[in-house]
Amino acid sequence: MIVAIGCAAAFSLGVYAVLTRRDVIAILAGAELMLGAANVQLVAFALSRGGDGAVVSSFALIVLVIAAAEAAVGMALVVTAYRRTRRTLVDEFGEVSG
Amino acid sequence: MIEPQDTPTDQAAPALPDLDCAPDVVMPEVIYEGDNTIVNIGPSHPSTHGVCRVIVELDGEIVRHAEPVIGHLHRGIEKMAENRTYLQVVPLTDRLDYVGSMYANWAYCRAVERLAGIRVPERAEYIRVIVCELQRIASHMMAIGPAGADTGATSAFMYTFWQRELVVDLFESLCGARLTYNYVRPGGVSFDLPDGWIEKCREFVAQHPAAMLEIDRFLFGNVIFRARTKGIGVLDADDAVSWGASGPVARGSGVDWDLRRDDPYSVYPRFDFSIPVGDNGDVYDRTRVRLWEAIESCRIIGQALDGLAEFEPGTIKADGMPRLLAPRPGDAYDHIESARGSLGVYLVSDGSVRPYRMKVRSPAFCNLALLPLVSEGYTLSDLVVILGSLDPVFGEVDR
Amino acid sequence: MTFLWGLLWGLAAVMFIAGGAVIGVWWERKVAARIQMRLGPQQLGPAGVLQMIADVPKLLFKEDIVPDNADKPIFRYAPMAVFAPIAMSVAVIPFWAGWAPLDSTVGMVFYLAFPSIGVLGILLSAWSSHNTLATIGGMRAAAQMVSYEVPRSLAVLSVIVLAGSLQPTEVMDAWQWWWIPLTFVGFVVYFIASIAEMNRGPFDLPEAESELVAGYFSDYSGFRWAIFMMGEYGALISASLFGAAVFLGGYRWLPGVAGLAVFLVLAMVLITAVMWIKWTFPRLRQDQLMTFCWTVLTPLAIVQLVVAGVVALWL
Amino acid sequence: MSANDLALAVTVTVMVAGAAGTVLTSDVPRLVISLGTFLLGVAAAFLVMGSPLLAVSQVFVYVGGVLVLVLFALMMVRRSGDEKPKVATRHDLGAAVIALGVFVLLAAVLGPVAADPTPVVTAPNEVGAILLGPSLVAFELVGVLLLAALLAVLVIVKGGEDS
Known part of the structure; x- marks a missing residue:
């Protein structure tokens, strides 16, 4: 119960961050919040339903690695976009071309 | 670049600054223009070899422009000289290049002697050559060691400093001072060599080349030091000539020019020595040229000590020197090869006991002007190494 | 109860690192002096050992300067964020047969x-100083x-593969003397990468004195500065202990207390080598630093890992 | 409430506090510290739930890797000039309503069915056996994905340099 509500709170805070932040890096940080919360919820849910700890852990580990790869690509995009356009605010990306 | 952008250029000359308050120093702000970062290095910084301020425009870590800002050590020595008698100026010249005081002494004295037509006894000339070559060694130790320290090899600094210490000990027993010697005077030198000094000097000269070869092996042979200095801060020979570089900075770029040989003065023509010249004009060559010059200096000192034996001890001052020199009106310029390059002193006399005007042509100043040229395109880490390889001494740059 | 024990061990680790750092400063001054034809500290006590006692109050009572422009709370606490993880890493080092302060399975x-x-x-202290x-x-x-984390981890991985365990005490139990020649390349990679991790020369670019004055801790003074130094020496001590244990066998050479002595001597040798x-x-x-990491150390570590893996299969 | 529940409650609180900080602050260092708190909270939650390997991986990959990456990117694009660097935000009611809706939905659906887990202590070699046994395909696919990500990053960054 505690974990479920806590993770839901963290997840929805992540949603809020993604919706309100104008900065790409902060949006990515919001996505990290959602991923982290979902991962904890995943492990907790599986364990409370009597799942095998090792299977759960390996699953969560794979999620973790994929999320890290996503973050790396995201950061590379941000930095490259910044170097091209000198902007990091999402609203402004539409106004520039190339 | 650091001036405010909105300064109108077509304005009348600004009013003279109010002398009661501090001068309007523009402290560098951290300004970001696109990707370029402005970094202020100095005036108090571990590796500016004194009080130089370098304003660096960085793109990432690449130096786009480096602007040396000088004047933090300006004491108005040239102006002060106008209010002192010719002999009283000698201590001032000590403070020009405080790493090589003997040179400024000598350059100034040569100008005075030329102005007043004084003939210096040969023994004094030999002593001058000996102390100045020792000074060249001491000064080059202050260039090679810090080149190691700039790249992070602090131990090399200690090894070269030990050699400098031996020279300074010799000077101390000669004239009592360890930094500002006031030893070379118009018409000769202030003291004759004390007993046993020649033997001590021979001892030093005997061990010095071996010590230099050791430094050559463990500093210049070090793989990281080579990687840090080879191909860094390249100055080609044409630029070196057209920017008026001299001394090891020019010779490191392959400019075979040394006043001791090409405009011979004093008793230098009597000695057999060679002038080491570099090929690539990078930091490595500039610094290594100094190392070989120190070894060549040992050869000169050895020959001069041999030659000294021919002369009667005690004849170290020109005969008939008046208490107060008052040369006839006119001007004189003379230059010598200091550790940093061609050091010239220009004197104008109006017939009084004080120089009407003194101007010092300082090699360190001319060499420092090359910094923007040679540091562009290298990294911030290279910048301090390049600055060190130009070996500026700010007492002489700012005067 | 566990919590109290943890607190106690944490305190012990901090004292261990702080004490080690104070001794390390003295030892480094002596080693450096030997290399540089000097004598080093010698005024206070025999060979200047009491110098370290004098240094601590000096650092404690120095003015703690916080620049006006700094982000003050972060500036104040960032040094702790540098020091604490290093103190924590000491916890898993196996000191004794079957015993490490925190004998974790991972x-x-x-x-x-x-x-x-x-x-x-480090990044937070650099940022909050507000200094270029x-x-x-x-x-x-x-x-x-x-x-440098990459080659370092890969190098340690070769030992993990050989031992077949992530638990340091089990790794030590499985350790055989012939692992030293087998993982020698890995050990060298670990050693070099550790020097880079602790920001010591010749990899001390972040604090390069001749370029950046003191790099990320330029603006620190007094005890906060000392915490950075403690962190640096702590990393040195911790990396040397860990390397001496898992690569060089640590206490396995001799039984009992003699084994512990051998372990500490091995670590001491590594510490001295780093200073040297x-x-x-x-x-x-x-750029040379990065090239060295990615084109020399990482391939070497990967080759070492493959070799160790093949041998582990054959075991 | 058992000691385990208490520990879970503490870690979850840390997580939520970190998440709230990440969302609400516009100050760059505080954002990073908050995100770090959240990620450490996640690691602690894994630890409490009996999976030290997950906890340590979380610290290794996220706190030591991703978070440093975030801070690095922030330092590159948002440098400390004269004024304090800020992360731009546009708080609005609609977003808050949506987020609140997500929270209510998740809590309402998951809360009743998800009892708090009892920790199952997992040894790392068991995880390894699963990864290289039943889920070998997934493991290999992650490897391919990582390689693809690596190449993608290289291409993106190199492409940026050309222009």
Whole structure:
């Protein structure tokens, strides 16, 4: 119960961050919040339903690695976009071309 | 670049600054223009070899422009000289290049002697050559060691400093001072060599080349030091000539020019020595040229000590020197090869006991002007190494 | 109860590192002096050993300067974020047969993971100082430490593969003397990468004195500065102990207390070697540093890992 | 409430506090510290739930890797000039309503069915056996994905340099 509500709170805070932040890096940080919360919820849910700890852990580990790869690509995009356009605010990306 | 952008250029000359308050120093702000970062290095910084301020425009870590800002050590020595008698100026010249005081002494004295037509006894000339070559060694130790320290090899600094210490000990027993010697005077030198000094000097000269070869092996042979200095801060020979570089900075770029040989003065023509010249004009060559010059200096000192034996001890001052020199009106310029390059002193006399005007042509100043040229395109880490390889001494740059 | 024990052990680790750092400063001054034809400290006590007692109050009572422009709370606490993970990493080092302060089943990964939190502290202190030189130093530190983590982890991985366990005490139990020649390349990679991780010469670019004054801790003074130094010496001590244990066998050479003595001597030798390297070599440049990491150390570590893996299969 | 529940409650609180900080602050260092708190909270939650390997991996990959990456990117694009660097935000009611809706939905659906887990202590070699046994395909796919990500990053960054 505690974990479920806590993770839901963290997840929805992540949603809020993604919706309100104008900065790409902060949006990515919001996505990290959602991923982290979902991962904890995943492990907790599986364990409370009597799942095998090792299977759960390996699953969560794979999620973790994929999320890290996503973050790396995201950061590379941000930095490259910044170097091209000198902007990091999402609203402004539409106004520039190339 | 650091001036405010909105300064109108077509304005009348600004009013003279109010002398009661501090001068309007523009402290560098951290300004970001696109990707370029402005970094202020100095005036108090571990590796500016004194009080130089370098304003660096960085793109990432690449130096786009480096602007040396000088004047933090300006004491108005040239102006002060106008209010002192010719002999009283000698201590001032000590403070020009405080790493090589003997040179400024000598350059100034040569100008005075030329102005007043004084003939210096040969023994004094030999002593001058000996102390100045020792000074060249001491000064080059202050260039090679810090080149190691700039790249992070602090131990090399200690090894070269030990050699400098031996020279300074010799000077101390000669004239009592360890930094500002006031030893070379118009018409000769202030003291004759004390007993046993020649033997001590021979001892030093005997061990010095071996010590230099050791430094050559463990500093210049070090793989990281080579990687840090080879191909860094390249100055080609044409630029070196057209920017008026001299001394090891020019010779490191392959400019075979040394006043001791090409405009011979004093008793230098009597000695057999060679002038080491570099090929690539990078930091490595500039610094290594100094190392070989120190070894060549040992050869000169050895020959001069041999030659000294021919002369009667005690004849170290020109005969008939008046208490107060008052040369006839006119001007004189003379230059010598200091550790940093061609050091010239220009004197104008109006017939009084004080120089009407003194101007010092300082090699360190001319060499420092090359910094923007040679540091562009290298990294911030290279910048301090390049600055060190130009070996500026700010007492002489700012005067 | 566990919590109290943890607190106690944490305190012990901090005291261990602080004491080690104080002795390390004295030892480094002596080693450096030997290399530089000097004598080092010699005024206070025999061979200047009491100098270290004098240094501590000096650092404690120095003025704690916080720049006006700094982000003050972060500036104040960032040094702790550098120090704490390093103190934590000491916990998993196996000191005695079957005993480590924290005998975790994932101790080997723990050891590699926690010092990387220190990067965060370094970046925060650099950022909060609001100083260009510190910012450059922080960026250099981040790039360097994140990169050198890769060969370092790969090198340790070869021992993990041989031992077949992530638990340091089990690794020590499985350790055989012939692992030393087998993992020698890995050990060298670990050693070099550790020097880079602790920002010591010739990899001390983040704090390069001749360029950046003191890099990310340029603006620190007094005891906060001392915490950075403690962190640096702590990393040195911790990396040397860990390397001496898992690569060189640590206490396995002799039984009982003699084994512990051998372990400490091995670590001491490694510490001295690090100092020796620092005072002998010039500093690398940033691009040379990165090239060295990715084109020399990482391939070497991968080859070592493959070799260790093949041998582990054959075992 | 058992000691385990208490520990879970503490870690979850840390997580939520970190998440709230990440969302609400516009100050760069505080954002990073908050995100770090959240990620450490996640690691602690894994630890409490009996999976030290997950906890340590979380610290290794996220705190030591991703977070440093975030801070690095922030330092590159948002440098400390004269004024304090800020992360731009546009708080609005609609977003808050949506987020609140997500929270209510998740809590309402998951809360009743998800009892708090009892920790199952997992040894790392068991995880390894699963990864290289039943889920070998997934493991290899992650490897391919990582390689692809690596190449993608290289291409993106190199492409940026050309222009």
